Amino acid sequence: MNSQTMYRAMLFVFISSFILGGYLLEDLGVKYVSDGGSPLVKIHIYSYVLLFFTVLLTLKKGISKPLGNLKELKSAWLISSLSVSIVVLYGLYRFGTSGMAYLIDTIVSALLAIYILSQLTNEHKDKLLKLVAYLLFINAVIAILEFILGKTLVDVSFSSFSHFRSTALLTHPLNNALITASLALLLLNKTKIPVFIYFTVILIALFAFGGRGAAGMFLAGFVIMTLPSSMRFFSAGIKMSKLKFALAQAFFLLTLIAIILILTLTPVGERIISKLYIDGSAQARFDVFIILEQLSISEWLLGASASIMNNIEFYIGINVIENYVIGWVVSFGLFGTVLLFLSSFLISIKMVWRNDIYMQVSLLVLFAVSLTNNALTTKTPVIMLFFSCLYLVYSRKYKNEVI
Numbered sequence: 301m302n303s304q305t306m307y308r309a310m311l312f313v314f315i316s317s318f319i320l321g322g323y324l325l326e327d328l329g330v331k332y333v334s335d336g337g338s339p340l341v342k343i344h345i346y347s348y349v350l351l352f353f354t355v356l357l358t359l360k361k362g363i364s365k366p367l368g369n370l371k372e373l374k375s376a377w378l379i380s381s382l383s384v385s386i387v388v389l390y391g392l393y394r395f396g397t398s399g400m401a402y403l404i405d406t407i408v409s410a411l412l413a414i415y416i417l418s419q420l421t422n423e424h425k426d427k428l429l430k431l432v433a434y435l436l437f438i439n440a441v442i443a444i445l446e447f448i449l450g451k452t453l454v455d456v457s458f459s460s461f462s463h464f465r466s467t468a469l470l471t472h473p474l475n476n477a478l479i480t481a482s483l484a485l486l487l488l489n490k491t492k493i494p495v496f497i498y499f500t501v502i503l504i505a506l507f508a509f510g511g512r513g514a515a516g517m518f519l520a521g522f523v524i525m526t527l528p529s530s531m532r533f534f535s536a537g538i539k540m541s542k543l544k545f546a547l548a549q550a551f552f553l554l555t556l557i558a559i560i561l562i563l564t565l566t567p568v569g570e571r572i573i574s575k576l577y578i579d580g581s582a583q584a585r586f587d588v589f590i591i592l593e594q595l596s597i598s599e600w601l602l603g604a605s606a607s608i609m610n611n612i613e614f615y616i617g618i619n620v621i622e623n624y625v626i627g628w629v630v631s632f633g634l635f636g637t638v639l640l641f642l643s644s645f646l647i648s649i650k651m652v653w654r655n656d657i658y659m660q661v662s663l664l665v666l667f668a669v670s671l672t673n674n675a676l677t678t679k680t681p682v683i684m685l686f687f688s689c690l691y692l693v694y695s696r697k698y699k700n701e702v703i
Contacts, residue, residue, distance in 0.1 A: 477511025
């Protein structure tokens with residue numbers, strides 16, 4: 301199996317993860333997120349593709365050679381894979397197949413993606429990184445247009461919001477916000493689009509999604525990332541031709557005018573002002589801590605009893621735990637939560653450890669936004685996309701060639 305074949309597979313994985321969101325699948329009659337339907341359709345097609353090519357690659361080349369291409373990430377990948385496998389088995393024991401699609405689409409797929417990406421040539425890695433960068437930008441543009449028009453591209457009639465939020469291609473607004481905020485800092489300079497324009501579109505889109513926490517973390521991350529270069533600019537200056545400097549000024553001025561027009565002539569500005577406070581949506585993230593007070597010692601270790609699981613709405617007023625860490629503790633106990641943390645963050649920590657600041661900040665933004673956002677409590681490609689982009693940036697920097 302050559303790099304070209306796996307490149308095409310990953311091309312399909314990334315495009316399908318953006319385009320075939322839960323809302324679109326529901327509109328097409330696939331019960332991906334709603335109740336009912338076959339357990340097989342609860343798993344996204346990108347997970348099936350990743351699993352198929354992982355098995356095929358292993359059958360053709362064995363396990364040692366493909367793992368060798370992970371190089372210094374090999375041990376972290378194995379620990380992560382073992383950790384999530386244990387949780388999946390424990391979940392099957394506790395709940396049967398219910399909820400297992402969440403672990404596969406959200407966590408298992410991320411590890412399989414890195415396994416396949418590590419087999420690609422640097423040329424194919426660069427192309428995929430640019431692809432995701434453009435997909436993220438297109439998704440952000442769609443979000444802004446949706447908010448201006450007050451209409452979503454994909455019908456979301458089976459789900460309701462108290463106020464309009466853009467859904468773009470990546471389904472739920474907060475899922476969009478988490479993916480956009482965590483990936484954008486990695487991808488700002490990976491397209492031919494000027495960085496300032498890319499940054500501005502992303503920031504406005506975050507407000508269109510209603511991601512206040514995501515917008516704040518994204519801004520903070522950007523400031524931290526640009527602080528060293530800003531200090532150099534003000535202290536020593538930079539060498540730049542007059543033409544390039546003039547074009548940069550023109551781009552900055554035109555983009556600034558566009559921002560002002562968008563904020564004053566569309567609902568985006570009102571949205572920004574009106575949502576800078578803690579409302580019922582944000583309060584729901586705090587209310588979930590009430591559930592932890594109901595757990596016994598054994599439930600803390602191994603997961604909540606069926607009576608608590610069946611009466612979540614009684615305790616917090618809604619039937620979904622909008623905090624993935626508490627959700628993991630309730631479902632799998634502290635033992636399972638530790639394993640899920642390892643499988644979700646160990647390999648990314650390995651990649652950013654003692655690395656460039658923008659990689660470190662991107663991971664911090666992902667972690668921080670995920671704690672203020674309910675996206676990781678549901679099936680989402682965010683970890684798969686983040687792992688993939690982080691690995692592509694990481695391998696691009698060190699020019700790791702396949703064996």
